[in-house]
Amino acid sequence: MKITVLGAGVIGVTTAYYLARSGHDVTVLERQSGPALETSYANAGEISPGYASPWAAPGIPQKAIKWLFMKHAPLIISPTVDPATWAWVMAMLRNCTSARYAINKSRMVRIAEYSRDCLIELRAETGIPYDERTRGTLQLFRTQKQLDSITKDIEVLAKDGVPFEVLDPAQCVAAEPGLSPVKHKIVGGLRLPNDETGDCFKFTNELAKRAEALGVDFVYETDVHKLRIENNRISAVETSRGVFDGDAVVAAFGSFTPSLLKPLGLKIPIYPVKGYSITVPIIDESRAPVSTIMDETFKIAITRLGDRIRVGGMAEISRFNKDLPMSRKATLVHSVEDLFGGAGDQSQAQFWCGLRPMTPDGTPIIGKTVYDNLYLNSGHGTLGWTMACGSGRVLTDIINRARPQISIEGLDLSRYG
Known part of the structure; x- marks a missing residue:
């Protein structure tokens, strides 16, 4: 599939890496001039x-x-x-x-423990x-x-x-x-x-290089303006550099995820x-x-x-x-x-x-939305570095319609009703 990932922080980059590793054609859109230049830049390192x-x-x-x-x-x-x-x-x-x-x-420890194992691997x-x-x-x-x-x-x-x-x-x-x-x-x-x-900024930049080697296209200095909807699907992403289409979209926009998705009628409690x-x-x-x-x-x-x-x-x-x-x-x-x-x-x-x-409950939001091809990987709070690899791998399994290696109960947006 042709997949667009929105955001090149540690969550977006790890998601792009695992998607590309499983054979997808991935494009990452990022408003900054490189990876991990916002929340992932100088976090606590734990x-x-x-x-x-x-x-x-x-x-x-x-x-x-x-x-x-x-x-x-x-x-x-x-x-x-x-x-x-x-x-x-x-x-x-x-x-x-x-x-x-x-x-x-328990939900947070579940994804965090799995993520640590994914990082080791x-x-x-x-x-x-x-x-x-x-x-x-x-x-x-x-x-x-x-x-x-x-x-x-x-x-x-x-x-x-x-x-x-x-x-x-x-x-x-x-x-x-x-x-x-x-x-x-x-x-x-x-x-x-x-x-x-470990240094999250160094990790994200090094992983972005490896993702590029797998074919991931990183498009920097690009503002995302709007997601087009057609037949309950995201048909395209409108940006300051033109329109990007594809088969699926992953929103890994961190704190900016709610404002991006609000016009779609999605209330994201981040x-x-x-x-x-x-x-x-x-x-x-x-x-x-x-x-x-x-x-x-x-x-x-x-x-x-x-x-x-x-x-x-x-x-x-x-x-x-x-x-x-x-x-x-x-x-x-x-x-x-x-x-x-x-x-x-x-x-x-x-x-x-x-x-x-x-998020108000601390657990990130990982998974599918009510739109057929729109997925979330956001809301990790203080633990984006801790949960990044596991979150990216879980979401890749969900998109591939494969069974994740851990339970995904309570991880997606549906827990908020």
């Missing part, structure tokens, strides 16, 4: 299937009120009267129950380099209350067969020796030994939740992290990427605003310096923000 959890969790409404008064808050809500914002927030709050959390986390097949490491993720707790609250997560991990370790402070330091000077600030940790790290990161060069190897640390207090990930440290986190509800306030950078600097003080050169920090395409 590939954390075991840490795949929805933001909508029990206790979040109460925590959100507390966070409003924190100097280094993990959640920032900008004042707005926008109906779409509040509709999405209310939908997220409805998912903040124990029952919904368990269902949503792809890496073995292609030898693709991206500053990868396979040293696990350590979720770090500074208070006993945080440590006590992991019961629900452990239950889901155990049910889904995901390996984990609950560590005391000494064991946390054994896993991450750079934490030794701040051992007194730690009460424990949850380690997920099968998690990985909202652009802003996240920030800094990237700093390592100047003291003995103090640097060896893998990814999740600082539970600030909801910030600190990741080793080659000779750099990537620090990413926070969730800001401010629509499509991409300003870079210094107060947000200060939170990232505070977290990494408090745990790995002196490891990186903060004077050379590269400050960045991206718009994460988040």
Whole structure:
């Protein structure tokens, strides 16, 4: 089939790669000048299937009120009267129950674990380099209350067969020796030994080259204006570079997916939740992290990427605003310096923000729509890098009418009614 993929972030590129590998004629349309120049550019760098959890969790409404008064808050809500914002927030709050959390986390872990396996296979097949490491993720707790609250997560991990370790402070330091000077600030940790790290931007660009070798045509600096409909099918894609026709269309437009598909009568519950990161060069190897640390207090990930440290986190509800306030950078600097003080050169920090395409339940939307040849692969939130390979492979199986290797229950748009 002739398939058009909309978007060249990590989701769009992995989808294009798997489609081309299975024999399809693929064209990727991207408004930027190259792959992975938006949300995939400088994310936290973690590939954390075991840490795949929805933001909508029990206790979040109460925590959100507390966070409003924190100097280094993990959640920032900008004042707005926008109906779409509040509709999405209310939908997220409805998912903040124990029952919904368990269902949503299980769905997310399912696709994330599969995706990690697909990445391992792809890496073995292609030898693709991206500053990868396979040293696990350590979720770090500074208070006993945080440590006590992991019961629900452990239950889901155990049910889904995901390996984990609950560590005391000494064991946390054994896993991450750079934490030794701040051992007194730690009460424990949850380690997920099968998690990985890597540079999403490097991976996406390298995979795009391999996709091109398979025949994928990447058309950059191209704005998508409209999808034409004929007999309940997408007949063509209208763009700033003309009209592209084909047999099927995959929307992997991230946060811009809802506005693209709204004229078709499709309501896609994806909202652009802003996240920030800094990237700093390592100047003291003995103090640097060896893998990814999740600082539970600030909801910030600190990741080793080659000779750099990537620090990413926070969730800001401010629509499509991409300003870079210094107060947000200060939170990232505070977290990494408090745990790995002196490891990186903060004077050379590269400050960045991206718009994460988040669904109210945390699970991405992967699968067919009511239109016969229109498919979705979007809404991965903070876990696009973690879920990319699995999502692309699952959607390729769906398009090929082959049975995916995992259950796709609860992954498509129909779960929203």
